[in-house]
Amino acid sequence: MSEFQTKLDAIAAERVARQDLMGRRVATSLAESQARAGDLTREAAATVQRLAEQAARTRTAAGWELPEKADPNASLGMDFEDPEMATEPTNRHAPPPEPQARRGRHARPDEPEDDYSTKDWLG
Template sequence: MSEFQAKLDAIAAERAARQDLISRRVETSLAESQARTDELTRETAATVQRLAEQAARARTAAGWERPEKPDPNASLGMAFEDPDMATEPTNRHAPPLEPAARRGRHARPDDPEDDYSNKDWLG
């Protein structure tokens, strides 16, 4: 019986040694992975910042960069729930552009009753 107990103790000791070795390998691998991830994160952040600065310089050099327009409704002291509505044009009733003259086979004189360009659809 003591021989059997000795074999069981040897197996248990070997299993504990293997588990300890596996645990150390996992810890080492996790530490290496974390270090590499941190390095890649720093490199990526630096690259993104560099590309953003390069794009901003290119837009400015090409003349695409426009100054921010003032909000025409800011002086009214009212805030809008929809940010798209905050930049609503102040002059909706500007005269429309003159339509191109009709040409060709189906040309006909313009009838004033057919002209809806000056119709105030919102009023």
């Protein structure tokens, strides 16, 4: 029976040694993968930042996104309570555009008889 007990003890010791070895391998692999993931995350963040800056420079250079305009009301020496009002265009009450002449297949020239603004309707 003692031989059997020594074999069982040897098998148990080998099992414990294998589990320890596997645990160390897992811990090493996990640490390496976490370090690599951190490196990849930093590289990706740097790449995204670089591409965003490049896109902003491209939009500005192409005229899609102009730098901040000067305030048209700054020369008046007045401060506005509402910051949105400070950037209102100065010609917001411009007259409406003139209507264009009719075009297309059914267009007809404007005739003087179509103008009834001077017609005396009572006479």
